[in-house]
Amino acid sequence: MTTVTALRHVAFEDLGILEDLFAARAWPVSYIEAPVADWKAFDPLAADLLVVLGGPIGVYEETIYPFLTSEIAAIKKRLAAGKPTLGICLGAQLIARALDARVYPGPEKEIGWRPLMLTDAGKGTPVRHLAAEHTFMFHWHGDTFDLPQDATLLASTDVCPHQIYSWGDSTLAFQCHPEVRARDLEKWFVGHAVEIAAASGVNVPFLRADTQRYAAALERQGKLMFTEWLDSLKL
DSSP: OOOOEEEESSTTTTHHHHHHHHHTTOOOEEEEEEOOOOOTOTTTTSSSEEEOOSSOOOOTTTTOHHHHHHHHHHHHHHHHOOOOOOEEEEEHHHHHHHOOOOEEEEEEEEEEOOOOOOOGGGGGGGGGGGGGGTEEEEEEEEEEOOOTTEEEEEEEEESSSOEEEEEEEEEEEEEEOOOOOGHHHHHHHHHHHHHHHTTTTTTTTHHHHHHHHHHHHOOOOOHHHHHHHHHHHHH
16 A cells, blocks of 8 residues: 655645545555654655645754754655655755755745746656646745756746756655645635735735636646656556
């Protein structure tokens, strides 16, 4: 039986449409609450698929959030073993850091809906389902990262050149959020209320209107993309 472990940093940033896809395959999922996890007992190689989810902190804030040191070490061990790994937002940054790439504040916060620009490499992968002609993408981040050594860049935006990358045969990482479901984003609007209030040109009515406009297409295309990628893993 294929097993999935998800490292979660805040309750409302969960697996989203991936929960539906895993349920359809009868793959059991366990969540590890990263900030309070027993990292000494955690085996990063145990699950067939590890998903590292998002969160509102910086990878480089280990002094404030010491658990990050243990989490990065666990991810590094899994990557070294070549086991299937998926990163989303903070998860993509944690994977980049585990691969010794620099993670740092970006030029501006990228919050809301905007299309991706796929690289030529991206057009030949499951990420092609996320191309601008098919869907807008949901974004929520302030940090960015250098592309890890030996990684392949798959998609960008004007604000964040490194949006999606692959590493090896079974690691895929998204700075953006292809997993989100429209019904879940109301929780984001509450959980990130302080950040929204401080952001320039962003407010809840604007985000809600764009969600109504774009989320259904992203759910459809995200399922196509993730299904193809999961099939490729042959788990």
